[in-house]
Amino acid sequence: xxxxxESGGGSVQPGGSLRLSCAASGFTFNNYxxxxxxxxxxxxxxxxxxxxxxxxxxxxxxxxxxxxxxSRDNSKNTLFLQMNNLRGDDTAxxxxxxxxxxxxxPGGVFDNWGQGTLVSVSS
Amino acid sequence: QSxxxxxxxxxxxxxxxxxxxxxxxxxxxGGYNYVSWFQHLPGKAPKxxxxxxxxxxxxxxxxxxxxxxxxxxxxxxxxxxSEDEADYFCFSYAAxxxxxxxxxxxxxxx
Numbered sequence: 001x002x003x004x005x006e007s008g009g010g011s012v013q014p015g016g017s018l019r020l021s022c023a024a025s026g027f028t029f030n031n032y033x034x035x036x037x038x039x040x041x042x043x044x045x046x047x048x049x050x051x052x053x054x055x056x057x058x059x060x061x062x063x064x065x066x067x068x069x070x071s072r073d074n075s076k077n078t079l080f081l082q083m084n085n086l087r088g089d090d091t092a093x094x095x096x097x098x099x100x101x102x103x104x105x106p107g108g109v110f111d112n113w114g115q116g117t118l119v120s121v122s123s
Numbered sequence: 124q125s126x127x128x129x130x131x132x133x134x135x136x137x138x139x140x141x142x143x144x145x146x147x148x149x150x151x152x153g154g155y156n157y158v159s160w161f162q163h164l165p166g167k168a169p170k171x172x173x174x175x176x177x178x179x180x181x182x183x184x185x186x187x188x189x190x191x192x193x194x195x196x197x198x199x200x201x202x203x204x205s206e207d208e209a210d211y212f213c214f215s216y217a218a219x220x221x222x223x224x225x226x227x228x229x230x231x232x233x
Contacts, residue, residue: 004168037224043125043226044125044127044129044212044224044225044226044227045212045214045224045227046224047214047221047222047223047224050220059220059221061221095168095169097169104220106155106157106216106220107157107175107216109159109171109174109175110159110161110171110214110222111171111174111180112168112171113161113168113169113170113171114168115166115167115168116168
């Protein structure tokens, strides 16, 4: 059974940093692109970042560009999201999801999701 | 404010059908056949219900169906069951490697 488990969330002050992890199991991790999606309290989800299966291509939403960086360690079946210079509007539950393709493509389907990890940015 | 517009809530009685709309623009829903829907229960992992506008992943009951007309996609749930009560979100590819989401619709089974 495919499983994704996020970790690394917590409370942090504005300007601080956090690194989220997403541990994958039940599928061949290095065959699939991955993505991060977040959902702020009471709001709809927002796409954050995506990365190709080999890590060679990454994409970030304008709202996080220059502050967040997605990466992966295929030897450890783990996806990461390094978040720097955090702001209050970054407060959200962050979900990782598997994409159905090796490359990040328009037709890639976000077909399996984790339960999320909560990030709270407040002074 | 989410890029895609969904009704905040819909409701129906067991056995009835409900339809949830998802309205975007020519730059997302109207421009690509890459609309997906997922079901989300609080504290649980979101579950993909529909992808590529009309396709159902393995294991999703055929009571769930998707469609699109112009800039509006729709999710229809027929033969409502109590277990269908959840939040439903749509999302779409929106060009230049970005994806946009709807604000979500809370389905209540009366």
